[in-house]
Amino acid sequence: MSASIASIFYLSLVTVLAAKVSTSCDVVDDKCLKCLCMIRTGCDIERECTDDGQCGLFGITKLYWLDGGKKVIIGDNPNAVGAFERCVLEPFCATETVRGFYNRYQKAVNPLSNNTCVDLVVKHIHGIQAKEVPKVLENEVLDCYKHLH
Template sequence: MYNLQSISTVTIITAATIIAVTSIDRNSVGIVCLKCLCESVSNCNASFGCDSNNICGPYQITEPFWIDGDKPLVESDDVENPGAFSRCTADPTCATRTVYNYMNKFKQDCNDDGDVDCLDIGHIHKYGLQKSACSHKLVDTFKDRICSCLRENEAPENVPIGCRHK
């Protein structure tokens, strides 16, 4: 269980990957949420390449998402090098940094419960930033995966209200 106030480096080890996130504080997207988002999207499959729509990596990130997430790079890469985007999304640490940056920049309270929680982050990840994104209902299987992961990995009081009923 994680109740983070400030941690300089945190590592989560899952069966599929190692996710490293730096500089997390309690007002940012948490490591448990990132882990659950990754598991909900692809089971954190680090070998997930890019599909025909150029949606890439374990978080299934698009290039505009990567750009909005401040274009993180794998070590020794350059943003000007062709393929920097796909190399980042294929690297669990770089892909996680992309999602972390993006969500901390654009997070919002989609369900108007007064708290930006992992379900809100799921909405933004699935539906983007358009004004109507929050009006979409999360697909039940996606929501169920996030909620199940949060209930398994988060302190009960930190599980979003929308996930406590199962």
């Protein structure tokens, strides 16, 4: 099994588990999370933090983690040193961070497109203040979404 297929399988399992325990009003579906991860990092579950502070399979920064609700792995403390890294490098916690971020900001800005997933990916990559959808990115999201089962 290739690394990409294994990563998608693992992310599928994580998103199913996350959906079962998520406490927020969730607007982010599993296919969208898979596309976000594929576009950001190729769903590389072994990805560490980069020099510019993007960590894990979603490329989450510390500010994004804070905005996403300072999610932590079970038994951790959000104020403990290293809590950010431990969370965003663990796929379940990283997934909950993305859900928390989008659930927090989905109504704060005008939709950029007619597709919630496109909006999520654009806001994830370009920030919550993004004003337009790059056509190449929109096509990449829609193509990914269409081909996932």
